Amino acid sequence: MLRHLAPLIKHLFVFFRLKKAKLLKMTIWQALLVHQSATPTSATSRESARVPTVVIPLKGDGVAEIESNDQRSECWRDFTDVLDAGIARVLLYGPPGTGKTFAALHFGVSQVAERLVCTEDLTTGEITGTWMPAGEGRWEWREGPAIRAWRDQAGLGGRLVVDEVDRASGDALSTLLAMTDSVESARWRNPQSGEWVRPGPHFSVVMTSNMEDLEDIPLALRDRFPVAIRVDQPHPSALESLSADLRSPALAGSLGDSTRRVSLRSFHAFDQLRHHLGVERAARLVFGVSRATDVLDALAIGELR
Numbered sequence: 001m002l003r004h005l006a007p008l009i010k011h012l013f014v015f016f017r018l019k020k021a022k023l024l025k026m027t028i029w030q031a032l033l034v035h036q037s038a039t040p041t042s043a044t045s046r047e048s049a050r051v052p053t054v055v056i057p058l059k060g061d062g063v064a065e066i067e068s069n070d071q072r073s074e075c076w077r078d079f080t081d082v083l084d085a086g087i088a089r090v091l092l093y094g095p096p097g098t099g100k101t102f103a104a105l106h107f108g109v110s111q112v113a114e115r116l117v118c119t120e121d122l123t124t125g126e127i128t129g130t131w132m133p134a135g136e137g138r139w140e141w142r143e144g145p146a147i148r149a150w151r152d153q154a155g156l157g158g159r160l161v162v163d164e165v166d167r168a169s170g171d172a173l174s175t176l177l178a179m180t181d182s183v184e185s186a187r188w189r190n191p192q193s194g195e196w197v198r199p200g201p202h203f204s205v206v207m208t209s210n211m212e213d214l215e216d217i218p219l220a221l222r223d224r225f226p227v228a229i230r231v232d233q234p235h236p237s238a239l240e241s242l243s244a245d246l247r248s249p250a251l252a253g254s255l256g257d258s259t260r261r262v263s264l265r266s267f268h269a270f271d272q273l274r275h276h277l278g279v280e281r282a283a284r285l286v287f288g289v290s291r292a293t294d295v296l297d298a299l300a301i302g303e304l305r
């Protein structure tokens, strides 16, 4: 009995010592709930202890519990299942730093994907290709990423990743629509050779956007991408790439509203910097002066578990 109570007393001691009321109220509950779920007292609780309990901070001081890994990574399961089912046009959208681009580049592809990052200045030439000097006053047509992706894998077609698609406008947007049309309808003519090019049968496109709301994506584009997945949490393998003590804080930090969110990139930078500069300086540099203490306090509680 006393053995089980000792960690709770330790947590409470730290709570009063550190006096970081708001964040700590949340993290102490987190620590206690995780402790509870990790302390098997019967056959049933031993079963449930195998599924790690994740405590998600809500707006304000409340906490909500999600009980299974499956539920936790539903958006990622959706993405994999949709690709496995042969859907070749997917839009990933949602908060920054959750791994949308990484997944678009690496999941469901057997070779390196072609990548386009949209800006307001993106030109048609950067999508389909452009004339380039070839020496001795000659010019040759250099095909762009969209056509290269059409032709990849010896003509079977590869993956085109279009990042920040909501930023493309005007001619570039029209060209993107043409390039992402169905394999049956899309075609393009090489201005140098006159060759008509069509996307290979395995050509796929994953677009990404930071838009929080699907309504903000141009309608014509949404129509080309009937499957849109809101990615609201880091991929489990992205969390695993962090040191073990940072995984829970990184998951918790990536949830919640935009004012409190801490992206995976910050945790990666902190993980790297702390080995060189020490935790306090690393936390100040990465999370800022006002947040550094809170993050360090949350990590200190984690260590006591």
Ligand SMILES: Nc1ncnc2c1ncn2[C@@H]1O[C@H](COP(=O)(O)OP(=O)(O)OP(=O)(O)O)[C@@H](O)[C@H]1O
Pocket (backbone or CB within 6 Å): 094, 095, 096, 097, 098, 099, 100, 101, 102, 103, 208, 209, 210, 235, 236, 237, 238, 239, 241, 264, 265, 268
């Ligand atoms: N599955 C993963 N395994 C390992 N590292 C990952 C994984 N997913 C993402 N990362 C790393 O996390 C960081 C953020 O990922 P990424 O750039 O894909 O996020 P994003 O959702 O596209 O962000 P943004 O919306 O700002 O473009 C990157 O440094 C990336 O390398």
Ligand SMILES: [Mg+2]
Pocket (backbone or CB within 6 Å): 100, 101, 102, 163, 208
């Ligand atoms: Mg991205």
